[in-house]
Amino acid sequence: MKTLTGAQMMCEALLAEGVDVMFGYPGGAIMPFYHALPEYPELRHILVRHEQAAGHAAEGYARTSGKVGVCVATSGPGATNLVTAIADAMMDSVPIVAITGQVVTSLIGKDGFQETDVTGITQPITKHNYLVTDVRDLPRVFKEAFHIARTGRPGPVLIDVAKDVQNARGVFEYPESVDLPGYKPNYDGNRRQIKEAANLLNQAKKPLIMAGHGILLGHASVELREFAEKTGIPVITTLLGISCIPEDHPLSLGMPGMHGWVHVNRAIQECDVLFTIGARFDDRVTGKLDTFARNAKIIHVDIDPAEVGKNVITAVPIVGDAKRVLENLTEIVNANEHSEWLNHIRDIQATRSKRQRDPESGMFTPHHVYAEFTRIMQGEFRVCTDVGQHQMWAAQLIEYMKPHTHITSGGLGTMGFALPAAMGVQVACPNEEVWAIAGDGGFQMNLQELATVVQESLPLKICIINNGYLGMVRQWQELFHERRYSATPMWSPDFIKLADAYGIPGVRVERAEDVAEAIQQARSTNGPFLIEFVVEREVNVYPMVAPGASISDMFEDPSEVEIEDVVAVK
Amino acid sequence: MFAMKHTLVALLRDQPGVLNRSVSLFRRRGFNIESLTVGHTETPGISRMTLVVDGDTTSVEQVIKQLYKLIDVLKVSDVSQDPNVTRDLLLVKVYAPPAKRSELMQLADIFGAKIVDVVPDAMMIELSGSPEQLDRFVDLIRPFGIRELVRTGCVAMTRGASTVSGPYQNQEFRAA
Numbered sequence: 001m002k003t004l005t006g007a008q009m010m011c012e013a014l015l016a017e018g019v020d021v022m023f024g025y026p027g028g029a030i031m032p033f034y035h036a037l038p039e040y041p042e043l044r045h046i047l048v049r050h051e052q053a054a055g056h057a058a059e060g061y062a063r064t065s066g067k068v069g070v071c072v073a074t075s076g077p078g079a080t081n082l083v084t085a086i087a088d089a090m091m092d093s094v095p096i097v098a099i100t101g102q103v104v105t106s107l108i109g110k111d112g113f114q115e116t117d118v119t120g121i122t123q124p125i126t127k128h129n130y131l132v133t134d135v136r137d138l139p140r141v142f143k144e145a146f147h148i149a150r151t152g153r154p155g156p157v158l159i160d161v162a163k164d165v166q167n168a169r170g171v172f173e174y175p176e177s178v179d180l181p182g183y184k185p186n187y188d189g190n191r192r193q194i195k196e197a198a199n200l201l202n203q204a205k206k207p208l209i210m211a212g213h214g215i216l217l218g219h220a221s222v223e224l225r226e227f228a229e230k231t232g233i234p235v236i237t238t239l240l241g242i243s244c245i246p247e248d249h250p251l252s253l254g255m256p257g258m259h260g261w262v263h264v265n266r267a268i269q270e271c272d273v274l275f276t277i278g279a280r281f282d283d284r285v286t287g288k289l290d291t292f293a294r295n296a297k298i299i300h301v302d303i304d305p306a307e308v309g310k311n312v313i314t315a316v317p318i319v320g321d322a323k324r325v326l327e328n329l330t331e332i333v334n335a336n337e338h339s340e341w342l343n344h345i346r347d348i349q350a351t352r353s354k355r356q357r358d359p360e361s362g363m364f365t366p367h368h369v370y371a372e373f374t375r376i377m378q379g380e381f382r383v384c385t386d387v388g389q390h391q392m393w394a395a396q397l398i399e400y401m402k403p404h405t406h407i408t409s410g411g412l413g414t415m416g417f418a419l420p421a422a423m424g425v426q427v428a429c430p431n432e433e434v435w436a437i438a439g440d441g442g443f444q445m446n447l448q449e450l451a452t453v454v455q456e457s458l459p460l461k462i463c464i465i466n467n468g469y470l471g472m473v474r475q476w477q478e479l480f481h482e483r484r485y486s487a488t489p490m491w492s493p494d495f496i497k498l499a500d501a502y503g504i505p506g507v508r509v510e511r512a513e514d515v516a517e518a519i520q521q522a523r524s525t526n527g528p529f530l531i532e533f534v535v536e537r538e539v540n541v542y543p544m545v546a547p548g549a550s551i552s553d554m555f556e557d558p559s560e561v562e563i564e565d566v567v568a569v570k
Numbered sequence: 571m572f573a574m575k576h577t578l579v580a581l582l583r584d585q586p587g588v589l590n591r592s593v594s595l596f597r598r599r600g601f602n603i604e605s606l607t608v609g610h611t612e613t614p615g616i617s618r619m620t621l622v623v624d625g626d627t628t629s630v631e632q633v634i635k636q637l638y639k640l641i642d643v644l645k646v647s648d649v650s651q652d653p654n655v656t657r658d659l660l661l662v663k664v665y666a667p668p669a670k671r672s673e674l675m676q677l678a679d680i681f682g683a684k685i686v687d688v689v690p691d692a693m694m695i696e697l698s699g700s701p702e703q704l705d706r707f708v709d710l711i712r713p714f715g716i717r718e719l720v721r722t723g724c725v726a727m728t729r730g731a732s733t734v735s736g737p738y739q740n741q742e743f744r745a746a
Contacts (some may be wrong), residue, residue, distance in 0.1 A: 119587065120587075122592070123587070123590065123591055123594055124594055124595075127639075127641075128641045131586065133585075148641060180641060181583070181644055182583060182638075182640070182641055182642055182643050182644040182645075183633070183641045305635050305638065306632065306635035306636050306638070306639055309631065309632075310632060310635075465728050
């Protein structure tokens with residue numbers, strides 16, 4: 001029997017779970033763990049500059065690798081700095097395990113130095129969490145935490161370990177299985193319901209597939225494609241579902257919702273069966289709920305039973321894993337074609353596409369940047385976006401060809417996400433080209449991570465779309481708040497000099513003609529590179545559904561914004 | 571769907587924070603909980619929670635599904651539709667000068683309540699029964715002058731030999 005310290009047990013447990021990298025920041029209450037770390041060279045530790053970035057990096061790692069991301073912080077401020085990233089992971093169902101140090105057991109509840117009740121704080125934003133006050137619990141807790149994080153509907157799990165527990169010694173026996181009688185995810189959809197879904201799809205005249213993050217989380221891209229090709233049903237992809245089907249696939253239509261395409265939203269409103277898989281009917285997708293897909297019977301596949309029937313009335317609910325349900329469905333569903341329906345949608349798209357895709361003449365807009373991205377990269381890159389206008393454009397305008405190539409903060413909408421998340425993506429895919437695309441606002445929320453990028457020699461390419469505003473807020477102010485640009489004009493430092501201070505080469509681009517060259521320069525640079533695109537200041541994201549309005553009512557320029565839309569904002 | 575009361579019974583693992591997790595869930599999701607009681611069961615390590623929820627069927631379904639998402643929740647049953655026994659416990663301290671005492675004692679007797687404390691001008695009465703019974707009793711004694719009143723909230727058990735604590739996993743609402 002080997003006896004180990006709690007800290008050593010934590011490292012052994014991480015190894016047993018297949019962890020090879022973690023993102024973290026040391027501090028008083030987690031020091032025993034950091035003391036043990038050098039004994040485990042297989043565990044790579046990446047020192048971030050702020051704990052929030054550790055969380056997002058773990059998310060980026062998890063979102064691309066399909067493995068559990070790990071982040072580490074100390075008690076108190078270290079732990080509270082993780083909160084935003086944990087909430088982000090919760091909203092987007094990302095499997096991460098957050099390990100935090102806690103003050104010694106005897107000080108817990110006494111307002112000890114750097115004490116916060118982090119299990120209390122993170123209760124509503126974790127799938128589950130633990131406070132470990134006995135070293136004997138450590139192996140079981142780690143086993144359970146990783147199991148809970150990666151199975152069923154994935155999500156963040158937090159383990160808070162008291163400092164004296166990290167120092168205590170005990171026998172380390174890592175359990176082979178978990179005993180959680182209250183946690184038994186259902187992977188196989190109910191056979192009768194799957195049959196019912198097949199019948200409904202067989203009879204449908206205008207069926208539509210809405211694919212969400214669940215396809216990517218469940219690694220069901222291939223199964224989705226096979227199902228769509230057999231049935232001939234067109235596929236729309238939610239913001240987090242982007243890249244689950246190649247965007248040049250004849251059945252791929254694009255994104256629905258607030259900044260989705262007109263033809264996609266129209267297809268939702270016209271379809272007779274909406275087959276939704278791994279998506280949760282977010283308000284940014286549905287718009288005004290009681291007008292959403294009103295002609296459709298909805299089939300909803302989700303691994304989380306609580307999602308089924310939460311927002312919309314479902315004709316056929318199926319609780320199960322995307323991959324398995326799709327496999328079973330593909331087997332029994334009739335081969336079909338829906339060319340008339342598809343052509344109808346493509347016709348709508350054709351009348352709109354020019355306005356949607358083409359940048360306004362004479363201006364340097366983000367559209368130029370994204371068009372060049374797609375042209376130059378040929379789908380061979382991974383993109384992490386931040387939150388705001390540039391995020392919506394990146395979702396609309398760049399073409400994604402392979403799964404897990406579009407990583408974004410969809411549910412929580414966390415500004416500052418792109419750079420740290422891209423670090424995690426780059427660590428997961430060291431030999432691939434990873435781009436962090438951020439606005440001038442979001443970039444300044446976590447720009448300290450440039451130091452981490454350099455210290456860890458991550459060859460990240462960073463792209464800032466600088467329009468001198470908090471662009472999306474400004475757009476709403478323009479459209480719904482009488483153009484009162486309250487607190488949205490934003491001064492920025494010289495980003496190129498800033499990058500230079502960190503030892504990162506960069507270039508500023510102010511004309512559409514120079515975009516391609518800058519991108520090529522970034523690609524040919526061995527190591528990180530930063531490009532600042534100084535674009536037209538007041539360009540809006542269109543098409544758009546006003547918040548609270550029906551997705552039937554889209555507008556494509558400010559003149560189409562009607563009073564009702566503005567009223568609906570309230 | 572019309573609003574009605576639902577009685578839910580949940581079995582929980584006795585883990586630190588499990589009650590807080592449940593209560594926090596109700597708060598966060600905006601569920602309207604009328605009463606909530608927790609206590610031990612015949613099985614060590616397993617607690618039983620009885621919830622009375624005010625709402626239509628859809629939101630009750632969401633309450634059940636969301637409860638199932640908590641790792642330490644083993645089983646949740648809506649027993650409202652089954653024949654069941656529901657009990658609430660009341661302690662009430664009522665103004666009772668000697669002249670009123672016998673009248674109060676008669677009322678207590680009719681309801682099967684117990685007098686558990688008597689002092690010269692007050693009386694403490696204990697009554698257990700269905701929430702409606704308790705409401706009626708409280709209405710009757712209110713004119714005497716209630717000084718203090720406490721109720722535990724409901725506990726419930728279905729009639730017959732079957733139990734809610736049978737198999738913990740309910741196919742329909744299994745946690746993800």
